[in-house]
Structures are given as structure tokens and as C-alpha cells.
Amino acid sequence: LGILPVDCPAAPLTDAAGAGYVLFTSGSTGWPKGVLLSHENVLHFVRWTVERFGVTPADRIGSQSSLTFDLSTFDLFGSALSGACLVLLPDLLKGFPRDVVEWLRTERISVFYAVPTLYQSMLHKGGATGAELPGLRVIAFAGEPFPTAELKRYTELFGNVEFYNLYGPTETNVCTFERVDHRWDPRDGLSIGRAIDGVRVELVDEAHRATRDEGEIAVSGPTVFLGYLTDGELRPLTTRISPDDGSPAYLTGDLGHYGADGKIYLRGRRDHQVKRxxxxxxxxxxxxxxxxxxxxxxxxxxxxxxxxxxxxxxxxxxxxxxxxxxxxxxxxxxxxxxxxxxxxxxxxxxxxxxxxxxxxxxxxxxxxxxxxxxxxx
The missing domain is CATH 3.30.300.30 (ANL, C-terminal domain)
Incomplete structure (x- = not known):
């Protein structure tokens, strides 16, 4: 930063009380947008995660995510909150699954949070097994669907590990979770579970009314971002879910339905549907x-x-x-x-x-x- 010319003075965001940091969406469905998150957003998430995962100062959290990706917020703030050791995966190892598995083993990583694509490469090209990684006790994943056959293979190979499917876009961080039981049958499908503590997650119709039918996933509560930043201007959320609980809601664009177990199952995205x-x-x-x-x-x-x-x-x-x-x-x-x-x-x-x-x-x-x-x- 010291060598970059910065000659455009920025006005403070006077209407963004509690603002903590900005992450940019990937832009996979449009132009990338600046997502303004608050201190409360990340604190609520990591407090819940540390308690749910049972993270203590004895744990070693393996961190492989870029600082621009919201998976890194658990690594950084979760380790700080719990006193766990944060171990950074060297960038040069990321393209070599066998080296990643060896790094997990030699660094005695006990908690690991990554996207399913990385876990798949570790399984097929890295030789990942429970015997190879005896210190691993929590495997968490998010960011994209985990192929069910591959996940079942993981649950068979890691008999003593807790598996967590975490769901949530950048705008909400994690808002639902499912602990995957080792007896889980892939034929039943993989749910995204239920809302984390203190967060409201509803399926809504086109009028933004909560419904028990298939609908768009809407999120409100303490993990929902403050709004989008565009050219330094904050565009706050205005959508409300009926019945209104007083909090603005974020419409994720993801479609879901309730299973017989009362959990939410993804049905794809509004922008992932085509007409042919x-x-x-x-x-x-x-x-x-x-x-x-x-x-x-x-x-x-x-x-x-x-x-x-x-x-x-x-x-x-x-x-x-x-x-x-x-x-x-x-x-x-x-x-x-x-x-x-x-x-x-x-x-x-x-x-x-x-x-x-x-x-x-x-x-x-x-x-x-x-x-x-x-x-x-």
C-alpha cells in the first residue's frame, strides 16, 4: 500500500454504524458488489460456530481460504475468540492435494473448513483417510453443493469426525447448518438444515410472504449485512418478510423446499434455471x-x-x-x-x-x- 498512489480522499460512511469490513461477491451472477458487514455480523457467527464445534485452545484450525472469501472469517475470528491455534496453509500447496493432506497431518489440524471441491481432490488425489488424519475431528464445508456419493465416502472413511454442511451467501455469512450423521443415506438427499441460533430463515413467495411451499430462501437477523457499497454510497436493505419481525431481510436467490423432517433442501437458483x-x-x-x-x-x-x-x-x-x-x-x-x-x-x-x-x-x-x-x- 505504501507504493500505491492514493489521491482520492474518501468521505467516512456516516450512515454505517458498526461497520467492520467489506467483502466483494464473486460476480458469478453479475457485476461484483461490495458487501458491507458489521462487527456484530461476524461476532454472532463465530460465537455460534465456536460453541457448536466445541473449539478450545487445544484445537488447531487449518486456514486455507483467501482473506477475500468469507470462509476465512471463521478461521481468523474463531481462533481469536477461542484461543485455538490458527495454522495457515501455504499458497504453493493448494494445487497439490497430496501435499495438502500431508500438511493437515504434520500440522495436526483438528478443525478444517473448506469448499467441497478441495475435499474431493483430497479424497481422489491426496489419499485422505481417517487413519491418515487421526487428529481431524471437525470437517466443515460450504460454498457449493457436495456430491452426495463423495460425501458418503468421507463419512465412511472418517468414522470419528463431525461433518457440518454450512450454508449462506456472502451477504449473510452462515445462516443454516446441518450436522451430517454417519448413518446418513445419500438417497435421502443432503439438506442445508435449519437456521443457526438467533437467525430467521424462511422460504418466501413472490410477495415475500413466508410459505411452507417451495420458495426463495430469505434471511434476517444478526448475521445479515448492512448493505451494498456502490461508489462509496451505502445501499441498505429494505425488503421485509411477512409476518414482519422488524428486521430487513436478504433474498438469497436460492430456491428451497421443506422436507418431511422440517429441514430445508436446496432446489437450485432462480438464475440457474433455463427455458429450452x-x-x-x-x-x-x-x-x-x-x-x-x-x-x-x-x-x-x-x-x-x-x-x-x-x-x-x-x-x-x-x-x-x-x-x-x-x-x-x-x-x-x-x-x-x-x-x-x-x-x-x-x-x-x-x-x-x-x-x-x-x-x-x-x-x-x-x-x-x-x-x-x-x-x-
């Missing part, structure tokens, strides 16, 4: 079905638009022992005809964002000419 040949299709539905195929390790379905309102569904998959023809047959047998992708590509790995998530924008704009070359490009 008269059918409305959720791309996450395609992915969830394809990921159930035993040979498929991970996949991503993307929409490539050729003209306004027109386009093609393209599926990228990482699979073992399959040819493109065999994969297309399996996918065609598993999906209704109107949901079968127009193109299917086998790749060595999926393109990732700087935060370790699947880079859907890069996939949607790609035109691979060599079946196993896309991941490198």
Missing part, C-alpha cells in the same frame, strides 16, 4: 442426477446462449473409466428426454475460480477442442 423448447429446466437438477452415476466424480451443467432466449445445455464431467459415448448413454438413460444436455464433454478437471469453486462462467464461455485439455486451459 418450452420446458423450464434447473441446471442443478441435471448435475444432481449425473453425480449419482458411480463413475462420475464431479460435473457441471452450463447454459451457452446463442441468441436472446436461445441456447444449449453443455455438461462437463470428470469421470473414471468412461468414454464420451458411454457417458452420453448413461446420462440419457438417467434423465428425462427434455433435460438431456445438448453437448457432453469429458475433462480431466473442472475449471475453478480463485476461491476454489467451479468456474461456471469460464465453462460456459469455453469451446474445448480436445476432450481432456479443457481443465488445463
Amino acid at each position: 423448447r418450452g420446458y423450464r429446466i434447473d441446471l442443478y437438477d441435471i448435475e444432481s442426477v449425473v453425480q449419482e452415476l458411480p463413475e462420475v466424480r464431479t460435473c457441471a451443467a452450463v447454459w451457452t446462449e446463442s441468441a436472446p432466449g436461445e441456447g444449449r445445455i453443455v455438461l462437463y464431467a470428470v469421470a473414471d473409466g468412461m468414454t464420451r459415448t458411454l457417458l452420453r448413454r448413461a446420462v440419457s438413460a438417467a434423465l428425462p428426454r427434455h433435460m438431456v444436455p445438448d453437448d457432453i464433454h469429458l475433462v480431466g478437471r473442472l475449471a475453478l475460480t480463485g476461491r476454489g469453486k467451479i468456474d461456471r462462467e469460464a465453462l460456459a464461455s469455453a469451446a474445448p477442442t480436445q476432450e481432456r485439455d479443457h481443465g488445463r486451459r
Whole structure:
């Protein structure tokens, strides 16, 4: 910062009492926005997490997230609050799953919070097992769906570890959680659970009324951000959920429904739905079905638009022992005809964002000419 010219004086945010820090959304669904969070936002989250995970000064928290990614808030503030040791994963190891597993072992990491993509690479290329990592007692994940077959494999390999599925966009940090039982059956689906203590999470209809039917996930309470920053101006939240509890709510854009167990299950995103040949299709539905195929390790379905309102569904998959023809047959047998992708590509790995998530924008704009070359490009 000392060598960067800063010659534009900034006015203080007089209407943002309690402001603590700014994170930018990834921009995967539009232009990145500055998310202004308060001290109370992060404190409420880490107090809950430290208590739920039972973090003590005896723990060693492994930190692999960038400071620009909200997963890092647990690492930093959770360790400070509990007195646990914070251990930073060197950047140069992140691309090498076996080195990450070795780092977890030698550093005796007991609590680890990461995106599912990293856990998958640790499983398939890093040799991660409970015997290899005996000190690990909490595995938490967030940021993207965890393929159910892969998660089940983890629960089998790590019999003494507690697994937590944490859900929440940058604007709310974590707002719901599900502790994944070792007896969990992938055929039941993976829920995002229930709201964390003190936070209100509702499914709402188009009029922002709480509903028991399928609806958009809305969040209000102490973890919800203060508002968006645009050119130094704060744009606070104004949406309210009916019945109104007095707190502004954030509409996540994620769709969900209640299961028979009363927990919330994701149904995709409003902006992840496409209309093709008269059918409305959720791309996450395609992915969830394809990921159930035993040979498929991970996949991503993307929409490539050729003209306004027109386009093609393209599926990228990482699979073992399959040819493109065999994969297309399996996918065609598993999906209704109107949901079968127009193109299917086998790749060595999926393109990732700087935060370790699947880079859907890069996939949607790609035109691979060599079946196993896309991941490198």
C-alpha cells in the first residue's frame, strides 16, 4: 500500500454504524458488489460456530481460504475468540492435494473448513483417510453443493469426525447448518438444515410472504449485512418478510423446499434455471442426477446462449473409466428426454475460480477442442 498512489480522499460512511469490513461477491451472477458487514455480523457467527464445534485452545484450525472469501472469517475470528491455534496453509500447496493432506497431518489440524471441491481432490488425489488424519475431528464445508456419493465416502472413511454442511451467501455469512450423521443415506438427499441460533430463515413467495411451499430462501437477523457499497454510497436493505419481525431481510436467490423432517433442501437458483423448447429446466437438477452415476466424480451443467432466449445445455464431467459415448448413454438413460444436455464433454478437471469453486462462467464461455485439455486451459 505504501507504493500505491492514493489521491482520492474518501468521505467516512456516516450512515454505517458498526461497520467492520467489506467483502466483494464473486460476480458469478453479475457485476461484483461490495458487501458491507458489521462487527456484530461476524461476532454472532463465530460465537455460534465456536460453541457448536466445541473449539478450545487445544484445537488447531487449518486456514486455507483467501482473506477475500468469507470462509476465512471463521478461521481468523474463531481462533481469536477461542484461543485455538490458527495454522495457515501455504499458497504453493493448494494445487497439490497430496501435499495438502500431508500438511493437515504434520500440522495436526483438528478443525478444517473448506469448499467441497478441495475435499474431493483430497479424497481422489491426496489419499485422505481417517487413519491418515487421526487428529481431524471437525470437517466443515460450504460454498457449493457436495456430491452426495463423495460425501458418503468421507463419512465412511472418517468414522470419528463431525461433518457440518454450512450454508449462506456472502451477504449473510452462515445462516443454516446441518450436522451430517454417519448413518446418513445419500438417497435421502443432503439438506442445508435449519437456521443457526438467533437467525430467521424462511422460504418466501413472490410477495415475500413466508410459505411452507417451495420458495426463495430469505434471511434476517444478526448475521445479515448492512448493505451494498456502490461508489462509496451505502445501499441498505429494505425488503421485509411477512409476518414482519422488524428486521430487513436478504433474498438469497436460492430456491428451497421443506422436507418431511422440517429441514430445508436446496432446489437450485432462480438464475440457474433455463427455458429450452418450452420446458423450464434447473441446471442443478441435471448435475444432481449425473453425480449419482458411480463413475462420475464431479460435473457441471452450463447454459451457452446463442441468441436472446436461445441456447444449449453443455455438461462437463470428470469421470473414471468412461468414454464420451458411454457417458452420453448413461446420462440419457438417467434423465428425462427434455433435460438431456445438448453437448457432453469429458475433462480431466473442472475449471475453478480463485476461491476454489467451479468456474461456471469460464465453462460456459469455453469451446474445448480436445476432450481432456479443457481443465488445463
